[in-house]
Amino acid sequence: MALEVSTNEKVIKIVTISLKGRFDAFEAPAIRKICDEYIANDFIHFVFDLTDISMLDSAGLAVLVSALKRTRLQNGNVRLVWPKAEDAARILKLTKFDQVFALIKLSEVIPVGF
Amino acid sequence: MLASQMVNSAERFYKLASIWINLGATQVQLLDEDLVLVSIPEEFTPSKSMLSVQSRVSTLALRISGLTGDAWSSIAESMLDGLGSLLTIESEMKDLTAALVETQDRLVAIYELTQATRRTLDIPALMELLVKESKTLFDADGGLAILKEKGQKPIFHQISDKYLSQTELEALAALFHKDQNRFVINDPHLLPPGIHNLMMLSLPVRDKVSALFGVYNSKTDFTSPDIKLAQAIAGQLGAQFENTYLHLESLRRVRLEAEMDIARQVQMNILPQNVPIIDGLDIYAMSAPAFEVGGDFFDVIERSKDSLVLTVGDVTGKGMPSALLMSMTHTVIKSASRMMPFNFPHQVLDRLNFDLFSDFSNVGMFATVFFGTFDRTNSVLSFSNAGQSPIYHIPNGQEPVLLEAQDVPVGVLTENAFSTQKIQFSNGDIFVIATDGFPEARNTFDEMFGYERMKNSLSKSRNLSAKEMVESLLADVNSFSASKLQEDDQTIIVVKVNDMDRTKQFLIPATFEDIRIPAEYLRALLVKAALDESIINGCELAVQEHLTNLVEHAYVGNSDNTITINITCDENQVMIETIDKGKPVNVDLSKVKMPNPMDLAEGGYGLAIIQSLMDDVTYNTNNGRNTWQLIKFIHRTP
Known part of the structure; x- marks a missing residue:
C-alpha cells in the first residue's frame, strides 16, 4: 500500500520586540504604537525581549498588559524574556504580573541550532 | 462777761x-x-x-x-x-459749741478740697487748688506751694497780696528743711519783710519729690489745731500728688512703649529678613532680642556670585543705647563690605573702628564683631574676629571646634589691631557664628548653659539642616533655662557646606522626558554612595513612578509647569522631596491597594508601587503648593 502523504503547513508568526534601556512613560507611547500596528495586521503572538532594559515602569507595564489583553481575545499571547539585570523588571514582581505573563528564555523563541 | x-x-x-x-x-x-x-x-x-x-x-x-x-x-x-x-x-x-462749729467748718472745707482735687491729675492745677483753699481755710493773706523733683527746677505757686520773691521762697524752704518739726513761725524776725507769721508743712509724696505748702499773714497767730488741720490737708493732697505722678508715669510709659515698639520694628527691618539662597550652601540666620530692642546684629550678603559676607556682632549693654550703636555699627559694616574695595576682612574692622571709636568711647561701650567672607570658588573662609564668641567650626564627621577670637573688640583701642584668618572648608563642614546669649543663658539656679552644652547640642544636630540645627539649639537652651527669662540677645548664623555630590535640587518642566533627569541622577548618586542595588533600583523606580504621576495627574500632561525636586542622601536615609503647583491630590495614603493583576488593569499601580518601595511617603498641600516626601531608610551593616 502506497504511502499516503499529506502535509500541513502551519505558520505561527511570533513578533519579538527587543528593547534596550529605559522602558518608561516617555518611551511607552512609541512601543504601544508598534504593538497596535502588529495587532491590526493580525499578529497575536508577541515576545517582549527585556534582556537589556535598565528599567521598566508602570507606563511600560501598561503597554505589556494592553498587548496581553488584546492578543488573548484572539487566543494569542504575550511572553516576556526576563532582563539580565534582575531588578530592572522588579515592577512585575511588585504587581504580581510575573504570575500572569509567561516568562521564557530567549532560546525558547529562537531554538538554538537553527 | x-x-x-x-x-x-x-x-x-x-x-x-x-x-x-x-x-x-x-x-x-x-x-x-x-x-x-x-x-x-x-x-x-x-x-x-x-x-x-x-x-x-x-x-x-x-x-x-x-x-x-x-x-x-x-x-x-x-x-x-x-x-x-x-x-x-x-x-x-x-x-465749746463755737469751737465745734469751727471744727466742722474746717472738716467740710477739707472735704471740699478733697473733692475738688480728686479729679485733678495735673500738677500745676493741684498746686493752685492747694494754695487757694488753704489760704481761705486758715484765713491767711497769702498761700504758697513749692514743688521740686530731683534733678529738675522747682515750681513755685503763690496767691497773695504780698508776693514773695523766688529767693525768699527758697530761703523759706531751706529754713523749713533745717527743722522740719517747726511747722509754725510766729516771729517776724525770722521771716521776710512784710510777713509776720507763717505755717509751713511738707506733703508726703515720693522720695524723689519735695513738696511744701504754707500759709502766712494770718490775723491771729497759728495754733496747734491749725497745725493738725494743715497736717490733714498735707496727707490728703500728698496722696493726690502721688496719684498724679503715677498717672503721668503711666502716660509716659505708654508713650515710651509705643516708641520702643517702633524702634524694635525699625531694628528688625535693618537685619536681613531672609538669607540668600546659594547653591551648595545651606545657610540659616536669626536674631532674638532679649529686650524690646537689642544690641546684636547679623548679616549675610552675597557680594558677588562667588563671594559671601557673613557678619555677627554684639554691642555691649542692652536696650535703646546699645540698639542705637548697633544700628551704626551694622550700617558701617554693611557699607564698608559693599562699597569699599578690600582684600582682607580685617580692613573692614579697621574701618569700623576708625569710624566709630569716638562714639563708642564717649559712652563707654564697645562691640564684638565677627566679619568673614566666604570664597565659593575655593571654599575658603577669610575672617577677622574682634572678640566675638562663640564661633564653631565643625569639620565633616568631626566634633565642633571652638575658634577663639584673636582680636580685641571694636571701640577699645585707637590703633588698628585687627587680623585676618583663613579656614579651608571641605564638603560637609559646618560653620557656626553666634553671640554669647546662647552659652550665657541661665537657669533658675543661676547656672550658665555654657560652651560645653552648646558644643554638644551642635554635635548632636549636625546632620540636620542649618535651620533645624538652630531650632534644636534653641530648644536645648530653652529647656535648660526653663522658666527663666531670656536675659541677653541671641543671634546665630549656621552655614553648612553641602556635600554637593550627595544633595541636589532640580527644577524641571513637567514632561515624561524631563523626569528622567532626576531619576537618572538619583541612580548615579546612590551608586556613588555604594548602596545596595535593590535600594538604588527601588528608589529610582519610586521616583520614576512618582514623577510620572505628577505629570499625568497633577499637570495632566501640561508641560508649561514645573516640578521642584530635592534629592538628599545622607548616612541614614534617601529623601526625595517634590514640590509642584498642579492639581491637589485627594487620596488617603493609608488606603492605597495594589490592583489585582488578573484584572489586567492598565493603570492605578503607581502609588501602590511607591509605597511598597519606600519606607515613608507623605503628602501635604498648602496654598497651591503640593509637597511630597519619599523616604527610604538605609540600614548599613557596620
Whole structure:
C-alpha cells in the first residue's frame, strides 16, 4: 500500500520586540504604537525581549498588559524574556504580573541550532 | 462777761425772784459788783429791812428787800452760788459749741478740697487748688506751694497780696528743711519783710519729690489745731500728688512703649529678613532680642556670585543705647563690605573702628564683631574676629571646634589691631557664628548653659539642616533655662557646606522626558554612595513612578509647569522631596491597594508601587503648593 502523504503547513508568526534601556512613560507611547500596528495586521503572538532594559515602569507595564489583553481575545499571547539585570523588571514582581505573563528564555523563541 | 450771759438767763432769774416775792419780799435785785443787772419789780420800793448777799464763787450779789434774818441769808447765798455756777457752765458750753462749729467748718472745707482735687491729675492745677483753699481755710493773706523733683527746677505757686520773691521762697524752704518739726513761725524776725507769721508743712509724696505748702499773714497767730488741720490737708493732697505722678508715669510709659515698639520694628527691618539662597550652601540666620530692642546684629550678603559676607556682632549693654550703636555699627559694616574695595576682612574692622571709636568711647561701650567672607570658588573662609564668641567650626564627621577670637573688640583701642584668618572648608563642614546669649543663658539656679552644652547640642544636630540645627539649639537652651527669662540677645548664623555630590535640587518642566533627569541622577548618586542595588533600583523606580504621576495627574500632561525636586542622601536615609503647583491630590495614603493583576488593569499601580518601595511617603498641600516626601531608610551593616 502506497504511502499516503499529506502535509500541513502551519505558520505561527511570533513578533519579538527587543528593547534596550529605559522602558518608561516617555518611551511607552512609541512601543504601544508598534504593538497596535502588529495587532491590526493580525499578529497575536508577541515576545517582549527585556534582556537589556535598565528599567521598566508602570507606563511600560501598561503597554505589556494592553498587548496581553488584546492578543488573548484572539487566543494569542504575550511572553516576556526576563532582563539580565534582575531588578530592572522588579515592577512585575511588585504587581504580581510575573504570575500572569509567561516568562521564557530567549532560546525558547529562537531554538538554538537553527 | 457774766452780765452779758445774764441777759440770756433772765428767764431763770424771774422764776427765782417770784419765789422770794411769794415769801414776802418786796423787791429782788441781782447785781454784778455795783451794777444792777436785773430788778424785780423794776420800780424801787424803799424798805427798812434789806438782805444783801455776796456770792462766794463769783462777783454776783443779791439784794432782797422786805426780808431779814440769817436763815434767809444762807438760802440766798446758796441760790446765788447755784446761779453763778450755772452761768459759768453756760458760758463754757457756748465756747465749746463755737469751737465745734469751727471744727466742722474746717472738716467740710477739707472735704471740699478733697473733692475738688480728686479729679485733678495735673500738677500745676493741684498746686493752685492747694494754695487757694488753704489760704481761705486758715484765713491767711497769702498761700504758697513749692514743688521740686530731683534733678529738675522747682515750681513755685503763690496767691497773695504780698508776693514773695523766688529767693525768699527758697530761703523759706531751706529754713523749713533745717527743722522740719517747726511747722509754725510766729516771729517776724525770722521771716521776710512784710510777713509776720507763717505755717509751713511738707506733703508726703515720693522720695524723689519735695513738696511744701504754707500759709502766712494770718490775723491771729497759728495754733496747734491749725497745725493738725494743715497736717490733714498735707496727707490728703500728698496722696493726690502721688496719684498724679503715677498717672503721668503711666502716660509716659505708654508713650515710651509705643516708641520702643517702633524702634524694635525699625531694628528688625535693618537685619536681613531672609538669607540668600546659594547653591551648595545651606545657610540659616536669626536674631532674638532679649529686650524690646537689642544690641546684636547679623548679616549675610552675597557680594558677588562667588563671594559671601557673613557678619555677627554684639554691642555691649542692652536696650535703646546699645540698639542705637548697633544700628551704626551694622550700617558701617554693611557699607564698608559693599562699597569699599578690600582684600582682607580685617580692613573692614579697621574701618569700623576708625569710624566709630569716638562714639563708642564717649559712652563707654564697645562691640564684638565677627566679619568673614566666604570664597565659593575655593571654599575658603577669610575672617577677622574682634572678640566675638562663640564661633564653631565643625569639620565633616568631626566634633565642633571652638575658634577663639584673636582680636580685641571694636571701640577699645585707637590703633588698628585687627587680623585676618583663613579656614579651608571641605564638603560637609559646618560653620557656626553666634553671640554669647546662647552659652550665657541661665537657669533658675543661676547656672550658665555654657560652651560645653552648646558644643554638644551642635554635635548632636549636625546632620540636620542649618535651620533645624538652630531650632534644636534653641530648644536645648530653652529647656535648660526653663522658666527663666531670656536675659541677653541671641543671634546665630549656621552655614553648612553641602556635600554637593550627595544633595541636589532640580527644577524641571513637567514632561515624561524631563523626569528622567532626576531619576537618572538619583541612580548615579546612590551608586556613588555604594548602596545596595535593590535600594538604588527601588528608589529610582519610586521616583520614576512618582514623577510620572505628577505629570499625568497633577499637570495632566501640561508641560508649561514645573516640578521642584530635592534629592538628599545622607548616612541614614534617601529623601526625595517634590514640590509642584498642579492639581491637589485627594487620596488617603493609608488606603492605597495594589490592583489585582488578573484584572489586567492598565493603570492605578503607581502609588501602590511607591509605597511598597519606600519606607515613608507623605503628602501635604498648602496654598497651591503640593509637597511630597519619599523616604527610604538605609540600614548599613557596620
